[in-house]
Amino acid sequence: MSRLDSFIRRLTAQRDILDHVCADVAKMDGPVLELGLGNGRTYDHLRERLPARRIVAFDRAFAAHRNSAPAAEDLVLGEIRETAAGFIGIDAALVHVDIGTGYDDRDAVTITWLPDLTARLLRQGGIAVSGLPLDHPQLQPLALPPSVRAGRYFLYRRA
């Protein structure tokens, strides 16, 4: 499979999982955290699906389209591992995190710290949607929507 095919499948999986959980998230209190704003396309999707919800976006540096720029108070720039740690205890209803690089060695480092950070950002019962696996005792894998093949994108609920 080409990297283009793989990318289309990964983005579709991301979108389908977010659509699958948004009704559940809408019933919970707590902000949404977008770790890895990038171009801002997924931020735009979350904003559309959860219109009244505060969404805080994190990225190393601002690289989003101007139509997907969060308000200044909801944009946190700098190393995500460090900046997001300042939000531990915020009791997020949803953390979406798409910070994989496509390089196995770099991603292996990321998943040494990302699962615990994500668990500590979420409220009890909160949802994590991730491009990288989040292996953590407090994050319980949830069933994926039927369109998404196992291992393509990841979905958890915080115990």
Next chain:
Amino acid sequence: MSRLDSFIRRLTAQRDILDHVCADVAKMDGPVLELGLGNGRTYDHLRERLPARRIVAFDRAFAAHRNSAPAAEDLVLGEIRETAAGFIGIDAALVHVDIGTGYDDRDAVTITWLPDLTARLLRQGGIAVSGLPLDHPQLQPLALPPSVRAGRYFLYRRA
């Protein structure tokens, strides 16, 4: 429609159009030109679909995944408008160009020069696949595959 939904549709249209024309391109002599290498996902797709063909990739700066890096002799860095002009007359069988920015004002400038450049890079009967419309007397619009809605991605044959 969210920007994520729109992006998935645009990438799918790009992939479906390229798959649609590759059999035709395979029967023609001439290199493939990829204007706007980016992450290299589409370069990887073209390489998979046209395995024996020379593919020359252009970008302002190198930003591709290392698995999608062209050989040094097939990678041209610098302002695409200027660097690609040096290849006029190369008689390309296929030019794929995805250099839209998502900003209407910038893209409006691009389409003042891109159609003529593309026409001059192609051989007679060669194919142009583009994310921006290429309005040019020598570029005849071709029917899109059924999965692609008009205006989502563009397909031409050089007269």
